[in-house]
Amino acid sequence: MLLSLRIENFALIDTLDLTFTDGLNVLTGETGAGKSILLDAIDLILGGKALSSMLRTGESRTLLEASFSLTPNLNTWLADTDIDPLDDLLVCSREISTQNTLRSRFRVNGVVVNKQQVAQLREQLIEVTAQGQAVQLGRADRQRQCLDGFGGEPLLKQRQQVTKAFARWQNITTELNTFRQNEQQRLQNIDLLRYQLQELDAANLSDPNEQTNLEQELQRLSHSVELEQQSYQVYQLLYEQDQGDACGDLLGQAESVLIDMSQYDSQLEPILELVQQALTQVQEAGSLINAYGNTVETDPEQLQSVEARLMELKQICRKYGPSLEDAIAHHQTIQSQYADLTGEGQSLEELEQTAAEYKAKLQQACAKLTALRQKAAQQLESRILQELKPLALDKVQFQVGLQSISPTQHGADQIQFLFSANPGEALQPLSESASGGEMSRFLLALKACFSQGEGVGTLIFDEIDAGVSGHVAQAIATKLYHLSQNHQVLCVTHQPMIAAMADAHFQVQKQVVMQGAKSARTKTAERTVVQVTSLDDQQRRQELAEIAGGQTTQQALTFVDSLLQQAGQVRQSYANGKTATQSKKAKKRAVNSA
Template sequence: MLSVLRIENFALVDRLELSFGIGLNVLTGETGAGKSVILDAIDAVLGGKASSKLVRAGNNKAIIEATFTLSTAVAAWLIEQGIDLIDDNSVIVSREITLSIKNIRSRSRINGILVNRQIIAEMREYLVEITAQGETVQIGQSAQVREWLDAYGDKEIGQQRQTIMDAFKRHQTVSELLEKCRDSAQEKLQKLDLLAHQLQELGGANLYTSDELEQLQQEYQRLNHVEKLQQMSYKVYQALYQDESQTPTATDLLSDSEVDLTNMVDYDSQLQAILDMVCDAQATIKEAARQVNKYGESLEANPQRLKEVESRIRQLKQICRKYGPTLNEAIAYYQSIEVEIDLLNKSEQSIEDLELEERECWQKLTQACQKLTQLRISASNKLESELIGELKRLAMEKVKFHVDIVSTTPTIYGADKITFMFSPNYGEPLKPLSNIASGGEMIRFLLALKACIFEVDRVETMIFDEIDVGVSGMVAQAIAEKLYQISQGCQVLCVTHQPLVAAMADRHFQVSKKVIDKKKGTKENNEKMEERTIVKVTALDTLNKRREELAQLAGGKSAQNAITFADSLLTQAAHYRVQQN
């Protein structure tokens, strides 16, 4: 339950700290006193929409902090989310709403850990349920009616809805795949034709080694320059070994140097190493001359081979342009084509297989929907009986209620359109609730519905915001008793104008507006007094304070009449509580 609420610079609230207790907590005050601001703060701290209007004028930051008692379910959820527990008794949720020149920024924390809006929304489901008068509009919305009925059906319906969700998603996936398969059948054939052509072209090119093109280009240069290579080979041979013009060759010069060094070694043996090097160089030069001569003699023009090489180079370059840019990449692509063709032929299911699977998925989905419909019918029969009983206790003796379930096309939520049918008066036919119920009837219906759902989907705190507007007398008394009954199972916070409801409270808070003087700095750094309006909340913890507030709510011809009436309400409420206990 909500134990402490701290608010700072929120709407008309300057600073406020409230301590709530178990049972029925009631907030009263004149119209416009700011009662709903307290509930707005609870909504905001639990992820409600943030706006600049929520930040008190003249400030740039609003802070709300709510402390809840720690239940077993909440503790387990916090551990699952990786959020440390402060202690065994409480969990603290806070939110800062900060204004800047251009935007608004909001930060939420659980036990001091920064969390996103989704996490806060999940936690809210465990802690608080807020019911406002405007929520009666939702009764006419089929989706909301479905959620209410399914909540009443509890875990079994929830599990079946999950089964339907899985079946619906599977059917949707198979249907989309089937449609895609049908649409792409021609594209697939075209792709296979293209790959077959590419496979034939690359296979016919006889690609083996990635360096073939480089080798062919070297061979082309040799074949295309045979004469020049022969001439240059002969020239090098002459320079190294044998020159017909009697010009000394490299070998001749090295031979002369060898003779001189041999003579020098006779005088200085340390020159032997140099002599050895010259001898080795002479042998190397002779071998080089022999090989270059042999190379030149082996060269011969081969026009036919030159044409073959030119043709092969052109072929390989074309392959590289289409499948490369390198020959190595073209070979890799060639090797991948067969794999891709095999995948196209084998990995995708045939249209016939998919059509069969689609029919099977549809059958499973419709069967799951039929089971959910039966569960909903069973839950609706029970809800009809229980809700009529609750409505009769709310002074609607002649009421008739029926949950109308009509089959529709299966969706992720099942295959039912659900409507609450209602007749408040004897002899009147059942019609959609939203079409015929008055405001007071809507309020009582919603309260009775919450009472029914509460029994199967209990939250820590239920909040009711002015749901008793427009009712009086016996109906108001019935609403007060129902709120008290609900509060015996969980904490209830209620904003009310009804003295009958307020008299039933376990804790009573008076909300009022107050004008205060506040210091404000001037341009000259002086201070002056500024009047500001704040919301003030007073806990009415004595009988006299409660009596006065109830008298104020009730009004009357004289103050004494109102006080007497307030006393009667408190006495009546005390007597009712004793009876319930």
């Protein structure tokens, strides 16, 4: 629970230190006295949005600090975040400063933390109920959150399963739609690749040098007659000359002369050897050229075939080249692309089947969630009606309507709170049928439904009594007191009946005070400040009288005394009822033990 609140230089507050108690803490004061400033301070400490206008005029720094008692859950949170307890306390603070820019820093037990960590703490520390929540409660999403929260952990876990199933189904649906949109383009690409593959397969490309080799073959075939004639001419020059001596004959004559000469001079033997080698090479060259000439012949069909193949390769290169090597590489690439488009990847039918399976799983998860919601709806209806009876709404009708809708991440239910405060009148949506006072009481009853168990330590109600008076206000006061037995309650109120039930009563006032001396820059040294006073019994009687009648007349004080006496009776009645309940439980345990 909230133990203390310290404020420096915030709005109209210069310095303020407040100590709260368990049970029901009430804040009263005139409209505009600054009661909401205290709630704003608590909100800021636990993550609310900071504005430069929140700093007290003339100040560049504000400090807000709240101390809470520790619980096992809070001790676990501190251990998880490596923060030590501080004298068995949880101290949350926020410092806001303005220089060139607005700066803000959160601390827990003196350790700097981030906003996300503060948000985690807030869920365990406080829950605020304000007038504006009546509008929010009229929204379908807020009503769904209330029902799911009331359903507890099993329902919330199933809703998480629905969220996961919806995400899977949505992803496969998106993939399926994309696949369908791309299918036409895919089929067009397959046709194009198939045509190119057929053409390249028919070309039977394998050797990147084929075109060069064919061009050389074309030259040979085109000049076969010339080659045959010229080879015969070379043969004659080398070996058999019809007119004159051939090269071989002349070398043979030179060889004979050199043989004779070397008999007389051995120095000529190397020259003889060279001539003999030349003669051997000429004879071999003649033999080879003669053999070549015999093989050269005109082949028109081969020439036509080579020309046709070269034309085919040139066309292939123009389309897929520029070189034959590039065309072969392109052939390999489109083979891979074609395999990808026509291979064993997911087909449209497979995707449709997967999407249908995911949708079926989503529907199953939604059906389980709907069943849990129906069960929770029945329990919430019973609890709400039970809580509304003491609030002068004993004839009220309330129903949680569940209507089937297409599956969403929140399930397949449209949830609507239906309400009728008057017998004989049909149930209508809560936001359309409940008056302001009825909505306030409904909010209070809803909080009472969630108040069992651990939950947050401190419940804050900001003018939950708006729009009510008389016995209804007394019923709200009693309900707030009952809530304060399981939780600390902070309540801003204008109702004397509610204030009379308080365990601690704080008066909020605006006062104009003199601060410092006048100066040339300031025309006056007067400043408005908000002051909060913890009232003793006598001061409380005076404040209640002011709230009840606007003045502390004897008549007003007499009325206040009756309110305080009535509050004492409510406390005593609650204590007796609690004792009786505990006694019944003890007897039941004793019987069970026996």
